Amino acid sequence: MPRLQSLEAALKHYFGYDRFRLGQQQIIEQALQNQDLLIVMPTGGGKSLCFQLPALLKQGLTVVVSPLIALMQDQVEALQDNGIGATFLNSSLNSYQVRSREQAILSGNVKLLYIAPERLLSDRFLPFLDLVQEKIGIAAFAIDEAHCVSEWGHDFRPEYRHLKQLRRRYSGVPTLALTATATDRVRQDIIQQLGLKQPSIHIASFNRPNLYYEVQPKQKQSYSQLLQLIRQTQGSGIVYCLSRRKVDEITLKLQNDGIVALPYHAGLSDAQRTANQTSFIRDNARVMVATIAFGMGINKPDVRFVIHYDLPRNIESYYQESGRAGRDGEPARCTLFFSYGDIKTIEYLIEQKPDPQEQRIARQQLRQVLDFAEGTDCRRTIVLGYFGERFAGNCGNCDCCRYPKPVADWTIEAMKFLSCVARCQERFGMNHIIDVLRGSKSQKILQYGHQKLSTYGIGKDKSVEDWRLLGRSLLHQGLVDQTTDGYSVLKLNAHSWEVMRRQRSVAIAVTTVQIPSAQPLDTQTAEVEMLFQRLRSLRKQIADEQSVAPYVVFADSTLKLMAQQQPQTLAQFGQLSGVGTHKLSQYGRIFLAEILAYCQEQGLTVQQDTTTPLPATPSDTELFTLQLHQQGLSLEEIAQKRNLRLTTIVRHLSDLVEKNQAVNLNRLVERDRQAKILQALQAVGSHSLNQIREYLGEDYTYDEIRLVRGRWRHENR
Known part of the structure; x- marks a missing residue:
């Protein structure tokens, strides 16, 4: 059988998919040729398959380095539910369990071992790995979340730096480094730190076309705004907040309003965090309210919305956190609440950094976030540009493209603002300038005699938010500067004087709130949705019986295919994407019975199944x-x-x-x-x-x- 056909047959047999995603087949073929690989592929892009399928087709054990216990357990559960020999070793196991799993590995019953870098490189485990190499062979090392190896990555972990020992100890074993985000600098660092030998580098597009990006101005009644958004959006979701206090506050309010929500932050015990995460993954809780402590490696593909209640610290973190949504390729919504008040919180956190260089980088990253939040261009253009990827045209799936913001000529207002900066001798920050323009009688203004300036009170017709919007826009357009010494004093530059001399015009976007309206369902769509919800309930019941997450049984996308195509024989059911040989045997009859029962209730013709029921x-x-x-x-x-x-x-x-x-x-x-x-x-x-x-x-x-x-x-x- 030709290689292409055999790979596709293996894909269908083990994982139930009919075809590879873009780039996967080439990566897998190179992995089977024992090449070192660097794979940069966005969340939900199918990275795991790039080392899992080769592991099943090669002799020996594939060792997967993973930084989080939750990630290991989720992936191993999903593999085992596909009938694949996989296990993990971590601190959650007792000594008997560890010995038993090691025995299973040496017996050749395990193809994929998930392990943390600390345990992998321990004095106790390396001799065992030598024995594995001698008895059954090591097929490959797969370093997941490989950006952790780089100080320039968003989640640097020093223990990852020691993984270079693997190359010295097992020089003939190929290494696959995988990450969801990596700038060029991080990619070079990964290659160097892991000692990759002339690796084949695969960089998939960072574009996630199924994600709808939007920025909403954070209203005074921001909790009501959040509650409304959650109620009008179906499915599971994550709400990210900057502080533990805010997480606890939002969680309590949501619970009081009938939303099954749980908190996640570093102030909770390990046991409580694990319990809350498990409840969320198994659909026992609909919403997780979390700090950035929650996210990396969360293997829940059916998150339908991610809301940033507070401003994220940098674009890379925002991409990662918003990327928790829609990993199954189905539509999902990513909403950022934007308030200038949040900027002060982040600026305060930046000022706590001891290293001035770290502060400078953090301020630059904050400015990039503000460019995204205030931008009038396609959101994808801004995000993808951060990773060096060009995106041309209207994406059609962000608020800026669906609802273009009107751009207003604010040249006169800009002249007033900059003139006030000049009259205040470039010694004050934005808030003071706005107070002068609006004619405030604050003690600070009276102290400096600024009530006597010609610009005092000439901006009463605009709100504080209007002036702040203009001030930030001037900063982002490079029409005024701001000191980075912690005081944020406004300074004029050459472009500022061009504006004041009427040699340059100033346009800013007038922010509006747009809520995508729900499309009414036609009769056929409503019937599909009814069956889909019944299949979800059945999946949840089976998952609870087995103590696994619902997506381990079947993905939402596979359930939707069942609801749309309504297969009536096991042969037809087995053709669905996501239904492999093992899952057909395991779940085929029970899901088919639910589909047939629904068809009978709706008065639809039911086909008699004459095929062999089960292998x-x-x-x-x-x-x-x-x-x-x-x-x-x-x-x-x-x-x-x-x-x-x-x-x-x-x-x-x-x-x-x-x-x-x-x-x-x-x-x-x-x-x-x-x-x-x-x-x-x-x-x-x-x-x-x-x-x-x-x-x-x-x-x-x-x-x-x-x-x-x-x-x-x-x-x-």
Whole structure:
């Protein structure tokens, strides 16, 4: 079979996708040729697949370096749910679990190992890695979040600098460095710090066309503004705030208004942060209100909105944080609340930095954020330009492109403003200049005698916000300067005098609030939405039974395809993007039953499925579970030995029963209880575990029902 066909077949088999995203196939082919690679691909662009698929096609273990426990566990859960041998080693495990997982690695049952850099390079683990190299081989090192290696990156972590040891110790093992954002300077630093050998560099577009970018002026009643936005936007979302106090305040208000929201910041205990993050990922909480402590590596693809309640510190952080939205490629909304009051907070934080050079860089970054917030050009043009990527034309998916802001000629106002700066002898900041223009009687103005200036009171017709908008616009257009010594004193420059001599005109954008209106649903769209919501509920039920995030079962995009195409046979269901061989076997029948039930309720024609219901051959992981069961181990002992959840072992055995394998069901469920469960299945059907349990009562467990359901399905094929 040609390489292209075999790669696409592997993609469909393991991950359920029909085709590669742009750039993935070339990267994977080079990875299979053992080349060093630097992959810069935006959040949601498919970076993980670039090392996961080669890991499954190559001999040996692929070691994935990941900085966060949550990220490791999420990715491993998703891989295991696809039937892929993956595990992690981190501080959440006890010594027995660590030894058991290491044994599984040496036995060749694990293809991908996720591990933090500190543990990977520890004196205890490196000798074990030498043993892995000797016994089964190391296929590759994948360094995820590789920007952490660079001091110029937005999340520098010193421990990443030591990863260069891997190149010295395992010189023949290829390294793949992956990151979502990296300027040219950071890319060069990654290559040098990791010792990459003539790497092939892949830089995908930073454009996320599914994200709608907008900036809204932060109103006086900013919480009401936030609440309205959340209520009119469906799905899960993140609200970013600058301070812990604001996070707690907003969370409490949202909870009081009936929004299921949780806080996340460094002031909470590790256990509380983990619990809150898990609730959010599993759709038990709709909104996460967080400081920037929350975000990196959060593997939740169906976040539908990200709101920056306060101004972000720099464009790179904003791109990363807003990029948590829409990782599944579905439409998502990124809103920034812009208030000049937030600038003072960030300026204060900048002033706390001990290094003057750090302060200078931070102020420059703040100015870039203000350029974005106040800009009248396409938001994408501004963001992508920061990363050195040109974007031409109207994107059609930001507020500036959908609702162009009117530009007003404010040359006369600019002349008044700059003239006031001159009359005040270039010794004061913006607030004082505005007070003079508006005729304030503050003690400071009287102290300096500025009530006697010719510019005193000539700007009463404009509000404080109007003058501040003009002042900032003059700064960003380079028509006035500002000192960077911490006092922010306004200084005139050559362009300032050109304006005052009427040699240069000044135009500024008049900011307006535009809320995209919801499009009314036609009948067909409404029916699809109804089925989609039913499938979401079913997915949530299955996910809760298995203690995993809903997206681990199926992505929103796959559920939407189910709702739109309404497959009526397992063969049709297996053709959907996102449905691989393992997921077809695992979930095909239950989702198909929900779709068919909906079609029958709507009076639609239902096609009889004449295809083979499920693959008759057990998977390797099911056979391993069967072998331990036949050795007499209990469910709990099998789960502990395999380092898998108990629900996973139960699912293996129920599928094995359904496939007519030699499972001793009588040892797992008492005979009289089997009879009662079979009666319930006959009465209410096999579709819903909840309905079966309601019929039986709470004395019966979901595990018992699932196991007996496997027998019932086998007998009723």
